[in-house]
Amino acid sequence: MSGAGRRIRLVMWKEFLQLRRDPLLIRLILLMPVLQLVLFGYVVAVDVKNLPTAIVDLDRTSVSRQVAASIGASDYFTIVAHPTTDAQIRPLMDRGEVAVAVVIEEGTAARLARGETAPLGIVVDGSDTSSATVGAGYATQIVARFNQQRIASSGLAGGLAQSPGLDARVRVLYNPTMASLNTMIPGLVAVILMISLMVVMSQAVVRERESGTLEQMFVTPIRRTEYLIGKVTPYLLLALGQLTLVALVGLFWFKVPFHGSPVVALTGLGLFMLSAIGLGLFVSLVSRTRQQAQQAVLFLMMPFMILSGFIFPISSMPDPIKPITYAIPLRYALDVLRGVAVKGAGFEALATPLLALAGFGVLIFGAAVVATRRRLS
DSSP, rough: OHHHHHHHHHHHHHHHHHHHOOOOHHHHHHHHHHHHHHHHHOOOOOOOOOOEEEESSSSSSSHHHHHHHHHSSSSSEEEEEEOOOOHHHHHHHHHHSSSSEEEEEOOOOOOHHHTOOOEHHHHHHTSHHHHHHHHHHHHHHHHHHHHHHHHTTTTOGGGTTTTEEEEEEEEEEEEETTTHHHHHHHHHHHHHHHHHHHHHHHHHHHHHHHHHHHEEEEEEESOOOHHHHHHHHHHHHHHHHHHHHHIIIIIIISSSOOOOOOOHHHHHHHHHHHHHHHHHHHHHHHHHSSHHHHHHHHHHHHHHHHHHHHHSSSSSSSSTTHHHTOHHHHHHHHHHIIIIIIIOOOTTTHHHHHHHHHHHHHHHHHHHHHHHHHOOO
């Protein structure tokens, strides 16, 4: 083994020895994500509005345009696409561009004119259970009001219950059972991974600075690059073990189905881990004590949790806040994990969030390594 490899191995062994001397920390690293998974897996609060919506108008009549106008006039829906066929809905939902699609069948106006019931398709993206449930309910209410207004204008209000009209038929893609755990658990995997990595890495340099071992380290022949590799690798391996544990709990305890490719999910998580490690290193560099590092991590975690779309749908956020969400790496990690686990999406459908994660990983991790080397110098 080369001298560099031996020195890296010795630093790694030193880190594992330090972890072994603190068994409470190891227990927290392994048990905290499971506890968070159990606690947060059953709690969600979402105020849904401005859902991105697609209108598939196959009828192209004044009646179909009235239906589309009624949906677009609501605060609950924002029409962002007008596909020409029903088959174009799934790719839009795979990429996360729309959450709801309304399909106005051909011949709707003719059926209503003959006094018949006309089916109206409402397709919702089940990968976000709360948005799907609320969106389907809102769309059904709008259709009911449309029927009431139409019947009232025709003077048949007395026979409202028996009068024909639009028949809203809801179809759920990706998560037909509408089980909230199926969408919450994949998101929690990314959130817990970020929390644990940032918390542990934020203590990496500041702990040795406090104890005085950092100066002693550099009187040895070890180089700064070797020190960084040996410093990061143990925590990276711990994160992989933690990730495996959380995934097993989600799959076998909560029985969450996984429809996609593990390769796509691991690619997204690997890129996301670079950002989390880099942010933790930055916190460790700017902090003089471990207490400062803990407070800095908490300060970062709050906007990350709120603005990533994990708790509140991004479509429901105020317009001035939405651009900020594009600077949150967790947002794209959630898109990848939910897309893979719930939708079964592949690299092509998830190209945008994967490229964003790659960009954030290179930028944040690279800048953190450069800053760490300068600070150590």
